[in-house]
Amino acid sequence: MKQDWKSLPPALQRQLIIQMGLAVCCLVLAIGALAFISFSVSVPFLLGAALLTICAARLYRTGMRGQYLILRGVILTVLRQRPKSILLEANGKALLVMLRNRHAAVREGDTVTLYISDTAPLYEWQGIHRLHAYLAMVPGKRGGV
Numbered sequence: 001m002k003q004d005w006k007s008l009p010p011a012l013q014r015q016l017i018i019q020m021g022l023a024v025c026c027l028v029l030a031i032g033a034l035a036f037i038s039f040s041v042s043v044p045f046l047l048g049a050a051l052l053t054i055c056a057a058r059l060y061r062t063g064m065r066g067q068y069l070i071l072r073g074v075i076l077t078v079l080r081q082r083p084k085s086i087l088l089e090a091n092g093k094a095l096l097v098m099l100r101n102r103h104a105a106v107r108e109g110d111t112v113t114l115y116i117s118d119t120a121p122l123y124e125w126q127g128i129h130r131l132h133a134y135l136a137m138v139p140g141k142r143g144g145v
Helices: 002-007 010-036 039-065
Strands: 068-078 085-090 093-098 110-117 122-125 128-131 136-142
Touching: 002 039, 010 039, 010 110, 010 136, 068 093, 085 110
Parallel strands: 093 128
Antiparallel strands: 068 085, 068 110, 085 093, 110 136, 122 128
């Protein structure tokens, strides 16, 4: 198990830790709500814990099977102060990535490493490829990874 964990990239390890930590928090809140309030209040927390656990298991399975791709690119445009999406150049193609974490500090000219599932849908619209789902994103600094 420990060797499996070390074979995952650090960005995927971080995402797994976050998802499992949130699942544990939801489970603790569900137990607290069940003990002190009622069962009906604890149901949403139980569902959240189950959903986060399933997502973490799926991410772990994807990482262990090596069913992910690593894209590195340079950010061409950051739209707005807190960006919803970034436009980056990867392998000579323009790629518009919709961000999950709008608090990521990215600027034009920075490099980004994206971990995406090999089955992630990639849409093309007016010559720009669009990516709506990724496993993890690691922002880099200007000119380097």
